[in-house]
Amino acid sequence: MSERNRTEKRRELQEPGEQREKRALGDLRVNASRIEMRITELGEIGRNAGGGMDRTTFTPAELEAREWLKARLRELGLESRSDEAANIWARREGSSDRSENLPVIAFGSHLDSVPNGGRYDGALGVLLALEVMEVLAENDIRTRHPFELVSFSAEEPNPFGLSTFGSRTVAGKLTRRHLEGVRDPQGTLLVDALRAAGGDPDAFERARRRPEELAAFLEVHIEQGLRLLDRGIPVGIVSAITGIYREDVIVIGEANHAGTTLMANRKDALMAASELMLAFEAACREHPSEETVGTIGTIENRPNAANIIPGQVRFHLELRGRSRSDIGEALEAWEREAEAIMARRGVKLERKLLLDQPPAVMDPIIAEVCAKEASRLGYETLSLGSMAGHDAAHMASLTRAGMLFVPSLGGKSHCPDEESRIDDIEQTANVLLHSLLALDDQLNR
Amino acid sequence: MSERNRTEKRRELQEPGEQREKRALGDLRVNASRIEMRITELGEIGRNAGGGMDRTTFTPAELEAREWLKARLRELGLESRSDEAANIWARREGSSDRSENLPVIAFGSHLDSVPNGGRYDGALGVLLALEVMEVLAENDIRTRHPFELVSFSAEEPNPFGLSTFGSRTVAGKLTRRHLEGVRDPQGTLLVDALRAAGGDPDAFERARRRPEELAAFLEVHIEQGLRLLDRGIPVGIVSAITGIYREDVIVIGEANHAGTTLMANRKDALMAASELMLAFEAACREHPSEETVGTIGTIENRPNAANIIPGQVRFHLELRGRSRSDIGEALEAWEREAEAIMARRGVKLERKLLLDQPPAVMDPIIAEVCAKEASRLGYETLSLGSMAGHDAAHMASLTRAGMLFVPSLGGKSHCPDEESRIDDIEQTANVLLHSLLALDDQLNR
Numbered sequence: 001m002s003e004r005n006r007t008e009k010r011r012e013l014q015e016p017g018e019q020r021e022k023r024a025l026g027d028l029r030v031n032a033s034r035i036e037m038r039i040t041e042l043g044e045i046g047r048n049a050g051g052g053m054d055r056t057t058f059t060p061a062e063l064e065a066r067e068w069l070k071a072r073l074r075e076l077g078l079e080s081r082s083d084e085a086a087n088i089w090a091r092r093e094g095s096s097d098r099s100e101n102l103p104v105i106a107f108g109s110h111l112d113s114v115p116n117g118g119r120y121d122g123a124l125g126v127l128l129a130l131e132v133m134e135v136l137a138e139n140d141i142r143t144r145h146p147f148e149l150v151s152f153s154a155e156e157p158n159p160f161g162l163s164t165f166g167s168r169t170v171a172g173k174l175t176r177r178h179l180e181g182v183r184d185p186q187g188t189l190l191v192d193a194l195r196a197a198g199g200d201p202d203a204f205e206r207a208r209r210r211p212e213e214l215a216a217f218l219e220v221h222i223e224q225g226l227r228l229l230d231r232g233i234p235v236g237i238v239s240a241i242t243g244i245y246r247e248d249v250i251v252i253g254e255a256n257h258a259g260t261t262l263m264a265n266r267k268d269a270l271m272a273a274s275e276l277m278l279a280f281e282a283a284c285r286e287h288p289s290e291e292t293v294g295t296i297g298t299i300e301n302r303p304n305a306a307n308i309i310p311g312q313v314r315f316h317l318e319l320r321g322r323s324r325s326d327i328g329e330a331l332e333a334w335e336r337e338a339e340a341i342m343a344r345r346g347v348k349l350e351r352k353l354l355l356d357q358p359p360a361v362m363d364p365i366i367a368e369v370c371a372k373e374a375s376r377l378g379y380e381t382l383s384l385g386s387m388a389g390h391d392a393a394h395m396a397s398l399t400r401a402g403m404l405f406v407p408s409l410g411g412k413s414h415c416p417d418e419e420s421r422i423d424d425i426e427q428t429a430n431v432l433l434h435s436l437l438a439l440d441d442q443l444n445r
Numbered sequence: 446m447s448e449r450n451r452t453e454k455r456r457e458l459q460e461p462g463e464q465r466e467k468r469a470l471g472d473l474r475v476n477a478s479r480i481e482m483r484i485t486e487l488g489e490i491g492r493n494a495g496g497g498m499d500r501t502t503f504t505p506a507e508l509e510a511r512e513w514l515k516a517r518l519r520e521l522g523l524e525s526r527s528d529e530a531a532n533i534w535a536r537r538e539g540s541s542d543r544s545e546n547l548p549v550i551a552f553g554s555h556l557d558s559v560p561n562g563g564r565y566d567g568a569l570g571v572l573l574a575l576e577v578m579e580v581l582a583e584n585d586i587r588t589r590h591p592f593e594l595v596s597f598s599a600e601e602p603n604p605f606g607l608s609t610f611g612s613r614t615v616a617g618k619l620t621r622r623h624l625e626g627v628r629d630p631q632g633t634l635l636v637d638a639l640r641a642a643g644g645d646p647d648a649f650e651r652a653r654r655r656p657e658e659l660a661a662f663l664e665v666h667i668e669q670g671l672r673l674l675d676r677g678i679p680v681g682i683v684s685a686i687t688g689i690y691r692e693d694v695i696v697i698g699e700a701n702h703a704g705t706t707l708m709a710n711r712k713d714a715l716m717a718a719s720e721l722m723l724a725f726e727a728a729c730r731e732h733p734s735e736e737t738v739g740t741i742g743t744i745e746n747r748p749n750a751a752n753i754i755p756g757q758v759r760f761h762l763e764l765r766g767r768s769r770s771d772i773g774e775a776l777e778a779w780e781r782e783a784e785a786i787m788a789r790r791g792v793k794l795e796r797k798l799l800l801d802q803p804p805a806v807m808d809p810i811i812a813e814v815c816a817k818e819a820s821r822l823g824y825e826t827l828s829l830g831s832m833a834g835h836d837a838a839h840m841a842s843l844t845r846a847g848m849l850f851v852p853s854l855g856g857k858s859h860c861p862d863e864e865s866r867i868d869d870i871e872q873t874a875n876v877l878l879h880s881l882l883a884l885d886d887q888l889n890r
Contacts, residue, residue, distance in 0.1 A: 021806070049750060050830075088484070109734070118555075131665060139832070157752075223705065224702050224704075224705035225702070225705035225710075226706075226707070226710055227704060227706065227707070242704055244704070246751060256856070256857075257669050257670070257832075257833060257858050257859060258738070258740035258742055258763055259687055259689070259738065259765050259831075259832035259833040259834070260668065260669035260670035260831075260833050260834075260853075260856070260858065261670060261738070261833045262670065262671065262672070262735050262736075262738060263726070263729050263730045263738055263739075264730075264735070265670075265671055265856060268726070268740075269721065270744060271722060271723060271726050271741075272718035273719075274718075274720075274723050275719075275720045275723060277715065277716060277719045278716060278719050278720060278723070281708070281713070281716050284708050285708045285746075290707050290708070292709075293704065293706070293707060293708055293752075295490075295703035295713075295752070295754055296715055296716075296752045296754075296755075297703055297749065297750050297752060297753050297754065297755060298746065298749045298750065298751055299715060299744060299746045299749070301743065301744045304742065304743045304744070305742050305743065305745055306740075306742040306761040306763055307602075307740070307763065308740075308742050308859075309740055309741060309742065310742065316751040318672070318703055318751055318752065320704050386704075386705075387702075387703060387704035387705045388704040388705050389704070403550055411701075411705070411706065411710060413702055413703075413705065414702060439663075
């Protein structure tokens with residue numbers, strides 16, 4: 001392919017040689033050694049002494065990673081711009097000869113990491129987007145739609161308390177008032193950090209994109225779980241991004257003397273909480289969808305003294321699932337058990353809803369295109385829900401959105417051990433490349 | 446009785462009128478309204494706005510309570526002394542006509558309270574000791590043994606971190622070096638607080654009493670549980686003071702992403718801890734002795750974030766029981782279950798012994814005397830273990846020691862609601878008075 005140019009190809013598309021042309025496009029492949037080299041190179045930026053990644057949003061390391069990306073884009077002849085939320089966009093114009101003025105096909109992920117995280121979460125999606133731009137450039141391919149690489153700001157939980165910051169802003173979910181007075185624990189104002197990263201808090205809402213500007217969004221991410229690895233499947237096609245439901249639960253028992261209160265006379269809030277937590281675990285385990293998961297991540301006990309029977313326990317209950325009804329079913333199963341536990345133990349519950357984020361369904365056309373391209377490339381795929389939140393969940397409210405997952409070794413993520421195999425990465429990158437080209441071909445707006 | 450004097454009685458003891466004399470002594474009774482008045486009066490000292498008792502050791506309120514006690518003793522013609530540990534002792538000499546030089550029969554409890562505690566814990570034991578002194582004085586009774594009222598310093602957990610401070614010093618378990626550098630959280634040195642309360646840190650070990658100085662020790666205390674109340678029994682006779690066993694337990698699981706880790710792939714330390722805690726509760730509940738009780742009073746979860754599966758949980762496990770073997774049996778029953786839980790959940794345990802305080806057996810002769818006197822007075826008694834620690838546990842290492850319990854309404858203690866009925870208090874006080882007189886009569890050293 002590389003010895004031919006795209007202008008010739010487009011010409012051929014109008015001509016009887018079309019069949020030959022399509023075969024040729026279909027032969028395009030990403031460059032695995034270049035991807036591998038860049039994982040290593042970008043992985044040096046923010047790498048700590050223990051081998052972990054410290055590239056929290058708006059830190060010097062994260063700003064350095066942004067510069068690194070812009071330099072790579074410049075090498076491809078692509079000018080990048082930072083929008084008002086400091087998202088980096090790099091545009092490759094579409095063919096103008098048809099005067100279609102088509103909207104953008106966007107793809108990318110994020111460069112920031114959790115503290116002491118790994119080299120793949122977010123970064124891999126940006127690097128594969130860059131690789132797509134490389135392949136298009138070196139093969140001089142002119143797409144119909146403009147293609148835009150995007151690297152979203154502050155996807156991870158960060159000291160400013162605003163995760164998926166960039167994609168939420170693009171989707172119009174974050175506005176100027178969300179920035180007001182926000183500081184990190186060191187007292188730095190978010191607006192100052194944003195300015196330093198290339199954003200513009202004063203014109204913040206201009207970062208929002210209108211639905212008519214976009215034709216599709218596609219993101220590659222590591223799975224952060226074991227489903228692909230366990231099945232030996234290299235490419236995951238995301239059907240939906242999990243809904244997240246969180247409650248604050250307070251168990252009210254009776255504090256009492258740990259010595260003089262017989263076992264039979266206790267209303268031990270911690271023992272009641274233990275039963276409630278195990279009942280919650282059982283409700284999640286027994287739910288028919290394995291993508292229904294529940295976690296009690298925090299617990300606080302009062303008065304928390306060795307010789308006093310706990311009088312009050314507070315915990316956060318979190319449920320994730322593919323659909324609201326899956327979440328609802330698990331919650332109801334738990335509630336039935338909880339009633340019995342409360343009655344038996346003479347304790348009370350106070351519950352407060354903290355979050356009820358609905359699942360984001362990925363676009364079925366994109367999923368179908370991805371599956372077809374993977375099949376054509378001879379790769380096995382698995383359709384699966386994403387059980388972590390992602391930028392694509394917010395982009396889905398704006399345009400057709402899709403996600404591809406790469407298997408995570410050991411299912412590990414958010415830790416220095418985070419890793420994916422280059423073979424799986426290569427195959428997923430090829431699916432990304434060809435799905436974007438197929439979407440470019442098939443989408444008529 | 447009050448119109449006759451003790452010298453006459455003693456004379457009668459040598460004479461044929463002995464039978465009449467014994468009946469007359471047996472008719473002695475405490476003054477319930479005086480006791481009630483003094484509970485109210487002493488209960489004003491340190492009473493907070495919410496009706497709770499704030500008389501933590503060495504606070505101004507606690508020092509005021511000491512002065513109140515000394516004034517009451519002075520009214521009885523008894524000089525009190527503060528020993529080097531600031532314990533208050535008031536001695537009433539025994540009869541010297543027989544030249545026996547008998548050791549002391551001591552009785553009392555403590556005046557300090559926990560923060561926001563009640564009016565009865567400790568104070569009642571001191572007030573009933575005072576009442577005994579009153580009855581002896583107003584009936585001009587001369588005992589064979591010297592009688593000493595004692596109010597021990599700092600029985601409750603306190604900001605200096607040294608509970609049962611006074612009785613441990615008297616028993617020789619605390620020495621000068623235990624005081625060195627000890628400060629409360631405000632920075633006050635224990636030695637300074639001790640001096641202000643009338644103690645003498647420089648000659649601290651002189652507060653220790655030798656076994657040959659003491660014939661017996663008897664303490665009245667509220668039960669702080671429900672066993673007497675539930676059975677409608679006014680007087681408890683303590684058979685032993687509970688042993689206390691404490692362990693620090695760390696459950697090591699695997700922290701992981703709360704969304705992407707399927708239920709089947711989790712090693713959730715908090716869920717494992719919940720099962721371990723419930724198994725511990727079951728082991729204690731199922732132990733044949735209802736005086737075997739176990740409590741998990743503290744818990745600490747890591748990393749304690751709503752979206753991360755807990756990787757490590759630490760808790761303090763406490764077991765109390767009448768005997769080392771009771772404690773050991775419950776512990777072993779738990780350990781068997783714990784093995785199975787660890788294996789099933791793939792978690793590990795790290796355990797560290799924190800405390801293994803043996804039970805203190807109360808003197809059977811004292812218990813028998815108390816039971817006999819109560820029976821003679823027509824009161825029902827229950828022999829029971831004390832499941833809280835008390836000064837008597839330390840005095841037991843020095844002399845014959847005994848304890849009487851008064852029922853606690855609602856089993857409540859260490860709270861403003863702490864209360865006991867005056868009828869129960871009166872009956873227990875009469876058992877105290879007559880048991881002391883009977884011991885005086887029966888003990889030959």
